[in-house]
Amino acid sequence: MTAHFQREFECAMISKLKRITRQLRRSKPGNRFVDHYHQNKHKNTNAWKRWLVIVLGVVMAMAGLVLSLPPGLDKLECAVRNLYHKIVKFFSGRRG
Numbered sequence: 001m002t003a004h005f006q007r008e009f010e011c012a013m014i015s016k017l018k019r020i021t022r023q024l025r026r027s028k029p030g031n032r033f034v035d036h037y038h039q040n041k042h043k044n045t046n047a048w049k050r051w052l053v054i055v056l057g058v059v060m061a062m063a064g065l066v067l068s069l070p071p072g073l074d075k076l077e078c079a080v081r082n083l084y085h086k087i088v089k090f091f092s093g094r095r096g
Helices: 005-024 032-041 047-067 073-092
Strands: none
Touching: 032 047
16 A cells, blocks of 8 residues: 555544544434434445455455464465466476
8 A cells, every 4th residue: 555545544534433423422322323323224335345345254254264274284285286287287288
């Protein structure tokens, strides 16, 4: 990330946090989170964005599981790499 983009991203996050905090303070006690829920419930979010977040979450969870495997993962990596090279040789016509 460039410094300018990172700064803009941080400013957007901070302004969103301030806006949400302001809305929570203005609501009556006992209804704050209910009001917050109702305000955000009807936002027009795209379905593909929701699915993208879900898919990315699943991918990250699977990557975490794979990376937390016990030692010996390097042998699996070598096996996959050898299989890949055999497939490339087969399809490129250099069998042997």
